[in-house]
Amino acid sequence: MASAIYRLIYRSVFAIPSEEAEAERELRAILDASRRNNAASGLTGALLHNGPHVVQVLEGPLAAIEAVFDRIAADVRHTAVELLQFAAVAQPSFPAWSMAYIPQGSVEELALLEPMRNPGGPEAIDAALATLSGALRRDD
Numbered sequence: 001m002a003s004a005i006y007r008l009i010y011r012s013v014f015a016i017p018s019e020e021a022e023a024e025r026e027l028r029a030i031l032d033a034s035r036r037n038n039a040a041s042g043l044t045g046a047l048l049h050n051g052p053h054v055v056q057v058l059e060g061p062l063a064a065i066e067a068v069f070d071r072i073a074a075d076v077r078h079t080a081v082e083l084l085q086f087a088a089v090a091q092p093s094f095p096a097w098s099m100a101y102i103p104q105g106s107v108e109e110l111a112l113l114e115p116m117r118n119p120g121g122p123e124a125i126d127a128a129l130a131t132l133s134g135a136l137r138r139d140d
Ligand SMILES: Cc1cc2nc3c(=O)[nH]c(=O)nc-3n(C[C@H](O)[C@H](O)[C@H](O)COP(=O)(O)O)c2cc1C
Pocket: 030, 033, 034, 035, 037, 038, 054, 056, 058, 068, 071, 072, 073, 075, 077, 078, 099
């Protein structure tokens, strides 16, 4: 099963204080690095930012996920990293996105946010991700 796909979802608290413009710049830099690195290592996913919170979905080969999550967990730009799900999946939810960005207040965000705030188990997360990736696809 060398080609098995894993999915890791975590929630954290964005550590950038001060102004919104500064937070926006920092987020942009994170997304740029994510898209560059993830594309190179066969990872896909989505990043959701809501108020102080970040929820990120990472999916791809196990070794690549572990390597990127080691870096992410050690990144001082966020704290209180809390794992929500880490499991093998049949297929990725975001195959076309090295890191999709789900802006605060978007319709897509609502699909994911509630199950993430109040995780109801793997089925709830799967349903939320299906809604979310469907919504993203419609915007292509
Ligand atoms: C919330 C958050 C999400 C991140 N997501 C990713 C990611 O998906 N992929 C990635 O390579 N780096 C991600 N990073 C950045 C890493 O922590 C690290 O800074 C980066 O991988 C270093 O890459 P570079 O050496 O190419 O600059 C994230 C950081 C934060 C704070």
